[in-house]
Amino acid sequence: MVIKMTNSERKQKLKATLIAAAERAVAARGLAGLKARDLAAEAGCAVGAIYNVVADLDDLALAVHARTLAALEKELTASASKIPVEACAGPQRATGQLIQMAIAYLDFAAANKARWRALFEGRVPEGKPMPEWYRAEQTRLFGYIEQPLRDLLPSMPPDQLAMLARSLFSAVHGIVTLGLEEKLGAVSLEELRNQTALFVSAIAKGLLAREN
Amino acid sequence: MVIKMTNSERKQKLKATLIAAAERAVAARGLAGLKARDLAAEAGCAVGAIYNVVADLDDLALAVHARTLAALEKELTASASKIPVEACAGPQRATGQLIQMAIAYLDFAAANKARWRALFEGRVPEGKPMPEWYRAEQTRLFGYIEQPLRDLLPSMPPDQLAMLARSLFSAVHGIVTLGLEEKLGAVSLEELRNQTALFVSAIAKGLLAREN
DNA sequence: TAGCCCTTATGAACAATGTTCACAAAAACA
């Protein structure tokens, strides 16, 4: 007996299938490996069918990005929970948390290179300013950085704190990005971990010194 | 009378023309705006002629990148010369130089957004590991960072110093990149300058503290 | 169940790419 599906069921199923296929494609061959015909072949549908469930291939890429961000968040929270609450207090603890998160970020990027890179490769064609939910996701993830930063610098006004979180993430992101690209010469993951920890620690120390 | 040109003269001239056209295209429409047919039209040659003087469009992009790096270097040295030699000494002076350079980098990126972005957008298709002269250029530019870093941390071994220079650049690059992308929310250039200075200063302070 | 409508599926067709190639033109050389 053939299982019948209602229309919207089929639609949702196809969308899920396509996203899964897209994720595999990105993981295996990068964002440039996301091709309409390949997706259609792997999902077992016609090329045109793609555009019934998704507006663009960019749309699909965004869906993949969302899943990547979710995986990243999982990793971040997992790493955060590894620090015992009573280990130490005050600035030391906050600094430790920041270092831990930075290294978790690095490790995630290294372990999911293609998918992670794809997050920052996408073209922003001036026209589509990125959907709201995606922005919200990003902002929410930033919360993870702001909290330890707040512990570190209690007297910092919230808006400056947000700015600082942004910059701190950017700095770590830079180290991770250029570290994982072979573009600038190869570095071992272990060495990258050291550098990341060193820099986050230095930044924390420097910021703390400035505050007093 | 028609001016005749020897073959290699023509070739070089066409190459120069193409590079100039490519530079304009990248500056105006980004790396994605580098199209074979547009170039041919602007250079007044056939599309096929391009491939007589250049292997790829990627090759042309590299030529453009080289010019961008040259312009950046000019800016960096100009900014470096603005610091009076006698202003202050030791760690303060070194820190000041690093901040100055970071801000010069930021300003250059902001003033030459498209060309600068193109430097890091290029596809690295695993196959062509980037020509040697390009790597050499990059390495040479890193020298500008290493020197003040050496002043700041005289007891640091050279290989670690190179690593540190790399990471410092990466961190600043991250702040600049994510700052100029609208992807993460807009920030004014002035605010970015403050953040950059704040972070470089914090890093310098933190590294110095670690050393003693 | 029959009949109508609207959603979905299809794959050929379109437009825009980079790149190649057989051939033409021109320069280099003997």
Added chain:
DNA sequence: TGTTTTTGTGAACATTGTTCATAAGGGCTA
């Protein structure tokens, strides 16, 4: 001047994303 090598040409090819007329099939009312 005649031959050979280099350079120029633009049509042709392959690969993209995206669209569209058309066909197929589910959804609903009678």
